[in-house]
Amino acid sequence: MLGTIILSTLLLTDTVTTEKVQNLDEVVIVSEAGRGRKRSAKGQVASIDEHLSELRNVSLVRRGSYAWEPVVNNMQTERLSTTIDGMKIFYACTDKMDPVTSYVESGNLQSISLNSGLDGNPQATGNIGGSLDLKLRKAGFDNDPFHASLSAGHEWNGHVQVYGADAALSSHRTYLNAGAFYRHADNYKVGGGDELQFSQFQKVNVFTNAGLRLAEKDMLEATFIFDRATDVGYPALNMDVAKAEGLITSLSYKHLFSKASWETKVYYNHITHEMDDTKRPDVAIHMDMPGKSWTAGIYSLLTTSLKQHDLTLNYDLYYNRLFADMTMYPGGAAPMYMVTWPDVGTLNTGFALTDNVRIGRNQSLRLSAKLAWQQQKLNNEEGYHALRVFFPGMQDAYHQTTGRIAANYQLSISNSQLSIGAGWGSRAPTVTEAYGYYLNNTFDQYDYIGNPSLKNESAVELNGAVKWHPTARINVALDGNVFFFSNYIIGQFETRLSPMTVDVEGVKVYGNISHATIANVSLTLDWHISERFSWNKKVSYSSGRDADGDPLPLISPISWQSEWIYRHKRFQAQAMVKGNARQSSYGEKYGETAAAAWTIINLSAQYDVVFHDSRFVVRAGMENLLDKQYATYADWNHIPQKGRNIYLNLTFEL
Numbered sequence: 001m002l003g004t005i006i007l008s009t010l011l012l013t014d015t016v017t018t019e020k021v022q023n024l025d026e027v028v029i030v031s032e033a034g035r036g037r038k039r040s041a042k043g044q045v046a047s048i049d050e051h052l053s054e055l056r057n058v059s060l061v062r063r064g065s066y067a068w069e070p071v072v073n074n075m076q077t078e079r080l081s082t083t084i085d086g087m088k089i090f091y092a093c094t095d096k097m098d099p100v101t102s103y104v105e106s107g108n109l110q111s112i113s114l115n116s117g118l119d120g121n122p123q124a125t126g127n128i129g130g131s132l133d134l135k136l137r138k139a140g141f142d143n144d145p146f147h148a149s150l151s152a153g154h155e156w157n158g159h160v161q162v163y164g165a166d167a168a169l170s171s172h173r174t175y176l177n178a179g180a181f182y183r184h185a186d187n188y189k190v191g192g193g194d195e196l197q198f199s200q201f202q203k204v205n206v207f208t209n210a211g212l213r214l215a216e217k218d219m220l221e222a223t224f225i226f227d228r229a230t231d232v233g234y235p236a237l238n239m240d241v242a243k244a245e246g247l248i249t250s251l252s253y254k255h256l257f258s259k260a261s262w263e264t265k266v267y268y269n270h271i272t273h274e275m276d277d278t279k280r281p282d283v284a285i286h287m288d289m290p291g292k293s294w295t296a297g298i299y300s301l302l303t304t305s306l307k308q309h310d311l312t313l314n315y316d317l318y319y320n321r322l323f324a325d326m327t328m329y330p331g332g333a334a335p336m337y338m339v340t341w342p343d344v345g346t347l348n349t350g351f352a353l354t355d356n357v358r359i360g361r362n363q364s365l366r367l368s369a370k371l372a373w374q375q376q377k378l379n380n381e382e383g384y385h386a387l388r389v390f391f392p393g394m395q396d397a398y399h400q401t402t403g404r405i406a407a408n409y410q411l412s413i414s415n416s417q418l419s420i421g422a423g424w425g426s427r428a429p430t431v432t433e434a435y436g437y438y439l440n441n442t443f444d445q446y447d448y449i450g451n452p453s454l455k456n457e458s459a460v461e462l463n464g465a466v467k468w469h470p471t472a473r474i475n476v477a478l479d480g481n482v483f484f485f486s487n488y489i490i491g492q493f494e495t496r497l498s499p500m501t502v503d504v505e506g507v508k509v510y511g512n513i514s515h516a517t518i519a520n521v522s523l524t525l526d527w528h529i530s531e532r533f534s535w536n537k538k539v540s541y542s543s544g545r546d547a548d549g550d551p552l553p554l555i556s557p558i559s560w561q562s563e564w565i566y567r568h569k570r571f572q573a574q575a576m577v578k579g580n581a582r583q584s585s586y587g588e589k590y591g592e593t594a595a596a597a598w599t600i601i602n603l604s605a606q607y608d609v610v611f612h613d614s615r616f617v618v619r620a621g622m623e624n625l626l627d628k629q630y631a632t633y634a635d636w637n638h639i640p641q642k643g644r645n646i647y648l649n650l651t652f653e654l
């Protein structure tokens with residue numbers, strides 16, 4: 001087998017059966033040639049954020065060049081679930097500088113899968129907008145006895161350097177793979193050539209996975225990931241990050257039955273996040289703002305096939321602790337200390353079920369449901385009492401029950417495919433929304449206070465898709481979804497309170513608004529003009545409204561892209577034009593300002609050399625060819641994107 005790492009047979013069959021489901025999307029990170037699956041033009045060397053941007057309905061909120069926040073169906077972190085191989089992990093920054101996707105590297109992953117909307121993966125909870133699962137790259141049993149790869153990348157704009165190396169050993173009884181990744185970036189230049197201050201970062205990552213077959217059908221697997229980012233600039237914020245460190249570990253036991261597999265995994269992860277404003281000029285009051293998050297959990301997943309049914313049953317339990325505090329040093333006065341996340345312990349346990357049913361040759365039905373219960377306790381007295389001043393009736397412990405249920409029906413007739421789906425789901429407020437204390441938000445310039453009396457938010461989702469291929473060479477698809485929210489959680493003006501942060505507008509307290517709506521529609525066209533040429537085009541429209549019919553913030557304007565692809569033997573080249581229309585409805589009421597229209601051109605090419613048992617891949621490209629200065633609606637405080645950028649990435653596999 002030529003240097004590819006293949007998933008176990010079981011995982012592969014699982015992918016094949018679920019891939020047909022309309023709500024599922026996947027981007028492949030490690031090479032699996034010829035499977036016609038989505039991947040980044042930059043290949044494995046691309047950052048996690050660049051891989052994520054390949055997924056349908058995903059956009060990214062950018063506060064700098066590192067650690068972008070995934071947005072699915074125009075919903076941010078609060079309404080999404082992110083798991084790493086089914087493991088729960090929670091970020092440790094009160095300012096969302098560290099979405100959990102920033103604690104892994106491309107080298108750690110095989111692929112990223114996205115379940116859109118309420119039809120979540122079994123371990124997902126609180127996923128109204130969608131659930132992302134980052135699938136780890138494991139050598140697996142019975143693969144190539146030895147495999148290794150080296151990759152290096154350079155980007156001229158910002159002098160980005162990427163180096164990665166990994167090696168894998170595999171046999172019938174054991175496997176072991178390990179690797180290391182390093183990334184370094186200086187400040188980048190925006191379109192026109194100006195340097196964007198505080199856009200640098202540096203990151204190291206090491207990982208290992210090991211497997212041991214105890215008996216023919218009993219296996220143990222272990223994972224260890226250590227990730228550390230240092231000197232990370234956030235040009236859109238007032239502070240940078242001195243250090244963001246993640247430690248991710250797991251141990252799992254798998255037993256295979258003749259028609260089923262049963263996996264039980266225990267895991268632990270720990271995140272430390274330290275902000276830093278010492279490098280900023282003109283800091284009015286210097287602050288220290290560390291945050292900590294740790295999670296321990298277990299899940300047990302049974303996957304089986306019974307006649308027309310592909311079933312999964314999952315039980316999971318996790319305990320997460322979140323603590324953040326802040327010390328302000330006003331010049332000449334005594335330091336001021338406050339607790340911003342009052343050491344909240346969350347114990348959550350749930351039971352999930354999915355069933356893919358084949359009906360005849362051309363129909364299928366997918367059902368998924370989850371019921372979860374959680375208890376939260378505020379372990380920090382000082383933080384609890386500070387919050388109690390605003391909410392005299394509050395307690396130091398709360399519990400919530402949440403659930404979701406979704407159904408999707410699919411029908412294929414001659415040259416078209418139809419799918420319709422519906423779901424309902426709810427989520428508990430996040431720690432920030434329920435117990436956050438004077439968290440400054442630079443987007444609308446307000447200090448935010450959590451509200452322990454928030455109700456759970458819920459939504460009804462309807463979705464549908466039509467795919468039509470009039471000839472073998474043409475594919476047209478129209479798909480859309482709409483979410484009708486009840487008790488939508490968002491910050492509301494509180495004029496009776498005065499802000500803590502210097503120079504901000506005022507204070508907002510999280511509250512439930514009776515209802516809100518988010519809708520997304522997209523149209524895609526794929527045309528294989530000839531053996532060598534193909535063309536694809538995509539246009540999307542989204543809308544988000546609150547209970548008064550006013551636009552919600554951070555909803556994508558009309559976006560479009562058009563791509564021409566040329567393939568000949570081992571060579572491939574692409575030209576892409578993409579852009580957004582002017583953001584005509586923006587959340588003015590919520591402090592958002594409109595983003596202007598933009599269009600950019602990207603070029604990329606790839607050449608694959610194979611000799612004996614090795615493979616060498618060269619990828620090169622130019623992004624933002626015309627060096628346009630632009631910012632998308634998701635660029636926090638309109639920080640401009642990169643100007644013209646040339647990159648060259650090399651991967652060598654043997």
Ligand SMILES: [Cu+2]
Binds near residue numbers: 095273
């Ligand atoms: Cu932070």
